[in-house]
Amino acid sequence: MTLFGRRGSLRHARLQLVLAVAAVGVAVALPVVLVSVGGGVSAHELHDLENAGYQIVVSAPGLHGIADSHSLTERMLSISGVSAASPVLSAGIDTFGASGGPTAALAEGVIPAEFLPTLGPSENGLFPSPLPLGDPMDLVHFANGTYQGHATLDVIVSSPFAAAQNLETGQTLYLGPSANRSQAVGYTITGIFGVPPNLLGPIGAFAVVLPLSDLQVITGYGPAATAVVPDASDTIEVAVAGSVSADPSALSSVEAQIQRLVPYYGVSSLNQEATELQQASGVLTGFYLALSSVGLTIGLLFLALVLLRRVEADRRSIGIRRALGVPGRQIAGGIVAEGLFLAALGGVAGVVAGYLIVEAIATFATSTVQEAAQLAIFVPATLAAIVGGVLALSLLASAIATRAALRIEITEALR
Amino acid sequence: MSESRVRPPGIELAGVTRTYGERGPDEVRALRGIDLGIPPGTFVSVEGPSGCGKTTLLNLLALLDAPTSGEVRWDGRTVGTRSERERARLRLAGVGFIFQRFYLLPTLTARENVELPMRALRTARAERARRASELLAEVGLGGRERAYPHQLSGGEEQRVAVARALANRPGLLLADEPTGELDSTNALAILDLLERVRRDRDATLVLVTHNPAVAARARRHITMADGRITSDVAGA
Ligand SMILES: Nc1ncnc2c1ncn2[C@@H]1O[C@H](COP(=O)(O)OP(=O)(O)OP(=O)(O)O)[C@@H](O)[C@H]1O
Numbered sequence A: 001m002t003l004f005g006r007r008g009s010l011r012h013a014r015l016q017l018v019l020a021v022a023a024v025g026v027a028v029a030l031p032v033v034l035v036s037v038g039g040g041v042s043a044h045e046l047h048d049l050e051n052a053g054y055q056i057v058v059s060a061p062g063l064h065g066i067a068d069s070h071s072l073t074e075r076m077l078s079i080s081g082v083s084a085a086s087p088v089l090s091a092g093i094d095t096f097g098a099s100g101g102p103t104a105a106l107a108e109g110v111i112p113a114e115f116l117p118t119l120g121p122s123e124n125g126l127f128p129s130p131l132p133l134g135d136p137m138d139l140v141h142f143a144n145g146t147y148q149g150h151a152t153l154d155v156i157v158s159s160p161f162a163a164a165q166n167l168e169t170g171q172t173l174y175l176g177p178s179a180n181r182s183q184a185v186g187y188t189i190t191g192i193f194g195v196p197p198n199l200l201g202p203i204g205a206f207a208v209v210l211p212l213s214d215l216q217v218i219t220g221y222g223p224a225a226t227a228v229v230p231d232a233s234d235t236i237e238v239a240v241a242g243s244v245s246a247d248p249s250a251l252s253s254v255e256a257q258i259q260r261l262v263p264y265y266g267v268s269s270l271n272q273e274a275t276e277l278q279q280a281s282g283v284l285t286g287f288y289l290a291l292s293s294v295g296l297t298i299g300l301l302f303l304a305l306v307l308l309r310r311v312e313a314d315r316r317s318i319g320i321r322r323a324l325g326v327p328g329r330q331i332a333g334g335i336v337a338e339g340l341f342l343a344a345l346g347g348v349a350g351v352v353a354g355y356l357i358v359e360a361i362a363t364f365a366t367s368t369v370q371e372a373a374q375l376a377i378f379v380p381a382t383l384a385a386i387v388g389g390v391l392a393l394s395l396l397a398s399a400i401a402t403r404a405a406l407r408i409e410i411t412e413a414l415r
Numbered sequence B: 001m002s003e004s005r006v007r008p009p010g011i012e013l014a015g016v017t018r019t020y021g022e023r024g025p026d027e028v029r030a031l032r033g034i035d036l037g038i039p040p041g042t043f044v045s046v047e048g049p050s051g052c053g054k055t056t057l058l059n060l061l062a063l064l065d066a067p068t069s070g071e072v073r074w075d076g077r078t079v080g081t082r083s084e085r086e087r088a089r090l091r092l093a094g095v096g097f098i099f100q101r102f103y104l105l106p107t108l109t110a111r112e113n114v115e116l117p118m119r120a121l122r123t124a125r126a127e128r129a130r131r132a133s134e135l136l137a138e139v140g141l142g143g144r145e146r147a148y149p150h151q152l153s154g155g156e157e158q159r160v161a162v163a164r165a166l167a168n169r170p171g172l173l174l175a176d177e178p179t180g181e182l183d184s185t186n187a188l189a190i191l192d193l194l195e196r197v198r199r200d201r202d203a204t205l206v207l208v209t210h211n212p213a214v215a216a217r218a219r220r221h222i223t224m225a226d227g228r229i230t231s232d233v234a235g236a
């Protein structure tokens, strides 16, 4: 078997080779795209997790959220090693300017002094510090032992929102739970914050941040004066001192103390979440590869077919070699080498094609697809593993062709 | 380069038959019971009408094919029914086969064709090159080592085939109508060549031919008809 014989329908033979390489290439391109984009997105999420300003998250299953957030926060802060505990309530609200509206925005209710220490490095500089939201600990509501009323009526707005709505510091923005303007209450804009270049994050660019209890009142079940507001939040993000976060056993001890405070809520560390994310992404990679095996099977069947056809076309030459006594091993070696060569060409072509496809999507596609493609990472070891797998499987294709070559009856082939 | 390194085996065929195809109306009994002994170093011609079984017989002698029944022995050892793998091994070192249609590999040069059996035996590269040059010179193609088969005349192609058959210094040379596709001048040249190398190497040569003039060169003449040996006479 020689790759480019001088005899026979040379063009035809070359076309077959090209098609075999293309089939393997297409089969390889798919897993390359899936694995690199999937891996990139996971790595990005992991990076976000690892760069968060907090290490432990308390979250409540179900709709009611974490009750008694303010007092819980106080009690968490008294645990040694905890440096900040920031309850966060996120809710969609409607906003109104001096006239017109409503405009939907994502509102985050926070305790101003606790919020900033739980921001990661990528968000840190985006907010005015300290947060200009009046009462740093959001405790005015509880001054009389009873929870009531708007306290500061201060709000800060995101820069894209401010730009779109022509909002400036000092102006009044009306916030309400519904599109009904009469339920909205006027807030003073006390600052503007930037939005991180967050590619896949769920936070919309139209966002406002206000004291937690204010948002609780807005999203409560009736007018402030009569409402029984549950002091709920979605999560409490807990930051620990540097010495604790560096020490896994200290961290899990803090985690355990928090869990004792709230046995009915979920407490997890970001480490744990990172591990889970990594596991999930591993499972996903496996799934991608399984999915790709369909294409690989077809590509390799094609390769086997082309190798078989070449054996058929080389019947006479193979017969001559075997008649001379060339061992079957050496004839098989030639076919295997050819199969490996074609598979390697296809593998490399597939990797290059996969890379170009991802680049094209990252450049020309829109929205989330494009963002995901921009996150793609090409891990040499993974790509090598894919190509290596294809090479290994090409041995199967070669084996089929070899079997055919060694079954040729010598005396028949020479007639 | 004149001595034969591999001593030719003494060959015996005992009750050999070869039947092609399934039992029934389609079956062809190409050989119907051959008993034959060929001592080392003899020159035997095999004649007979087309279809009488000459090629079938030669293929069995070359271990290219296995008998349907009976035994093919080399020096008393039964070799004809061994596995294809073992027969290939014996063929590679012990048999030089020259085909009617030359059967050079079209993608290899003359020299590469001659080197092919040596490569299969894993002969060292330098030794291979030296012997291939020698052999090509011996068959009168010293200057054509790099030519491809399609660049050679029929006579030249067959000379390359003879050189290839001699590559591993086999003791047994088998030629199936080696001059069948050549004009009389070239045919005579090939015949002279075969006779000479046989004599130089003290090899066994079995030569199948339709041509009485060619057969006349042999020391022993076997005639076949319908799958049987009908005469077997010695003498020039
Ligand atoms: N592979 C085969 N399958 C079926 N029949 C075959 C096969 N090979 C040979 N035969 C038949 O066996 C018989 C002997 O064939 P063989 O080739 O030995 O004849 P031959 O004497 O060499 O003839 P020729 O002088 O024409 O070359 C013929 O009838 C031929 O048709």
Ligand SMILES: [Mg+2]
Pocket: B054, B055, B056, B176
């Ligand atoms: Mg014949």
